[in-house]
Amino acid sequence: MGSSVIELNGHSLKLEDIISVAREGRKVALDRSAVAFVERGSGMVRTWAKESRVIYGVTTGFGDLSSQFIPPEQSEQLQANLMTSHASGVGDPFPEEIVRAIILLRVNSLIRGFSGISLQTLSRLVDFLNIGIHPVIPCKGSVGASGDLCPLSHLGIALLGLGEVFYRGKRMDTSEALRAAGLEPIVLGPKEGLAMNNGTAGMTGVASIALWEALALVKMADISGAMSLEALHGVPFAFDPRTHDLRPHQGQIMVARNVRALTKNSEIMEKYGNERVQDAYSLRCIPQVHGASRDALQYVQDVIQIEINSVTDNPLIFPSEGEAISGGNFHGQPVALAMDFFGIAMAEIGDIAERRAARLVDGKLSGLPPFLVEHSGINSGFMIPQYVAAALVSENKVLAHPSSVDSIPTSANQEDHVSMGMYSARKGLEILDNVRRVLAIEILLAAQGLDFSKPLFPGVGTRAAYEKLREEVPYLEKDGILYPLIDTIINRMKDRSILKAVEEVTGELE
Structure with missing residues (x-):
């Protein structure tokens, strides 16, 4: 992905840039040509605040309190209050890679200069990324509008x-981390608090990590499906x-x-591939089912790519x-x-893989020893x-229920539809x-099944x-503890070593 x-x-x-920053610690900087836009937008907001426009x-409260005028001398307090009152999340903190993705996406949106953010504040976010200061962000509490x-x-x-x-592998008070890093807290100017929290960087950061993993996982699904196809003496x-x-x-x-x-030059298929006219759907329809999920992921990728480079603030300057x-x-509906759609598509990959796994252990269907063991x-x-x-x-079937079909009003019905x-x-x-x-379970079973076709x-x-x-x-050959084997395969999928080994002989899979 590059180290520049x-x-x-x-x-x-x-x-791929998000992943390199989020996971590999790649450094970031503000494009010098964009800095002028940031300063112009920030300067205009400060002028408007002084004029009590x-x-x-900027000069009003938030949400249902937008009709209340806030005088310019209270502007800094208004923005600080917005941050402290809205930092009400619960649940486990996001992992650091997601926090880094969120910071990166917020900077990339604010650098456009339409949000009124100051160069000082934007530069401090860049400092957080480059120094490795990662705020504790609880994972629960966003309804997806106004943004996260x-x-x-x-x-x-x-x-x-x-x-x-x-910071440096420890959870600590922010004040302590800033002192250790030689940084001072900043004071937010007019609109800067709203520019910070009114956007979709949270959901898009999580989505970016999920999408990156899914793009590799669907290749692994083709590999596991092909292994099952051969272990079950499938029809080509x-x-x-x-x-x-x-x-x-x-x-x-x-x-x-x-x-x-994947199955090129298969001696197993050469010998057994004509035994049946056709296979069960979980084998025969691998292209149709896996393929539909891939097309869904392409749609997701198109949406996320647009969102990555969008301005999702309100109001816009x-x-x-x-x-x-x-x-x-700021509305997160896209x-x-x-x-x-991502969840539904990925759940289907799991559904059909489980059906292949069930076929592998069923001796009446597979022609293999029952439950893939000789005795x-x-x-x-x-x-x-x-x-x-x-x-x-079964768990995924519940999780795949769309959350976007549910909306609950917030802020005294001013924000009456959320994403x-x-x-x-x-x-x-x-x-x-x-x-x-x-x-991982399918691969474990399919590998055992392939052993019965030796030599x-x-x-x-x-x-x-x-x-x-x-x-x-x-x-x-006999019963043993299986969970470490499953965990090993999961880890080899995460580090992509199985995929790399395959692509060394097949070329890059699509």
Whole structure:
């Protein structure tokens, strides 16, 4: 992803940039050409405040209190009060990678100069990223409009030297971390508090991490599906490109190509591929099901890419026209709908994988030893991992219920429709974790199934996955404790070592 400094201008940030900053600690800087826009917008807001011009959040209260005028001499107190009163989140803190993504996205939005933020405040957020000061942001409390008010306020109070942060591996008072880093708390000027907390950086930060993981996980789903296909002596005809060209959904075509690449030169398919006319849907329809989820992810990626480089504040400042316009760019509905779709799409990947896992352990359907163990009865084999997969996909069915279809009024009905976009993103991460676990179970079972076809080799890609797995996960002749094996596969999926081993022989999967 590169080690050079990323210059933020509000226009060109990409998903992979977010990951490099969030996970790898890549440094960021403000694009010099954008700084003038920031200073012009900030200067205009300060002028309006001195003139007592009526502008929401500058010389008025917030939400249902917007009709109350706030005199200029109380401007700094107004912004500080906004941060402290809105920092009311509950629940576990977000992991540091998500906090870093949130900070990055807020900076990238504010650098456009339409929010009235000062260069000093914006630079301090950059300091937080580059020094590694990560505010403690509770994961619960956002309704997704006006943006992520609550979580972003926890970021805002850190600028004031309040609240808590993670710094150098420890959770501590923000004031202590600032002293250790040689930084002073800042004083927020007119509108700066509102610029900090009125936007979608929270939900978009969570969504970005989830999306990045999902793009790799769907490749792993093709690998696990191909392993099951071969372990079950599946029929290759369903992956013939002529079939998929007649229904040219891109995801479907890509998955079929992946399966063909993974099973290329399979001795197992060469011997057994003509035994049946067709397979059960969980094998035969891998391209159609996995492919539809991939197409859904493409939609999600398109939405998130737009949101990454959007201005989601209110009101927006237009210095060239000398205007402040109140609007609704803070509303998280685009992200909420996309991430609800994300959850449904990923849950389906888990659903079909669990069905393949169930087929692998059912000796009547698979033609393999019951529960994939040679001496069943005294040994239960891989009976219970399928139970676990069933539990996980059932959990996902509840989590996949769209949160965006529910809205609850807030702020005395002034903010009477909200997106619930943060929860759409958060539960998307939960679904993703469950799907990874289901795929790990499928891979565990499919590898055991492939052993029963020896000395025949599977295809080049499935063989690479199998051999990488067998470096740490052995063939089981009798019962043993299985959870460490599942955890090992999960970890190898997270570090992408299985995927890398496969792509070394197949080329990059689509």
